[in-house]
Amino acid sequence: MDCVLNHQLKSLHLACNFQLLNENIILFKSICDPNLQFLDLSSCHNISEEGICEVLRRCCKARHLNLAYCSRVKLLRINFKVPELEVFNLSHTSVDDETLYMISKNCCGLLQLLLENCDEVIENGVKHVVENCTQLR
DSSP states (O other), X not given: OOOOOOTTOOEEEOTTOTTOOXXXXXXXXXXXXXXXXXXXXXTOTTOOHHHHHHHHHHOTXXXXXXXXXXXXXXXXXXXXXXXXXOEEEOTTSXXXXXXXXXXXXXXXXXXXXXOTTOTTOOHHHHHHHHHHOTTXX
């Protein structure tokens, strides 16, 4: 597959793509512009944290990431900084308090963190985010 890198790509919407796999995401990161600011992977049920983390390592200037309804996403491997991430939608995912702790340490610039119907999140995880992500609205 031949791909052309577009250094002006700022936004990419791949929501509801049921055929998107981790293998595709990992390939995508090799052609992804580091300046990508908006990535919507909501309802892509076949991707997991492995693929997401590979993309975030490359797209370090991401400002908005939507992973809502990505049921396999837990993000325990997010052990690297994503300093410019402002809006992170993790609604209806498998995130838990441990995940929120990692996010609070590595995504300190968050303005919004959406956690609707994240049943495994309890008070401790939210406490870490509130303490470390001081710009939350």
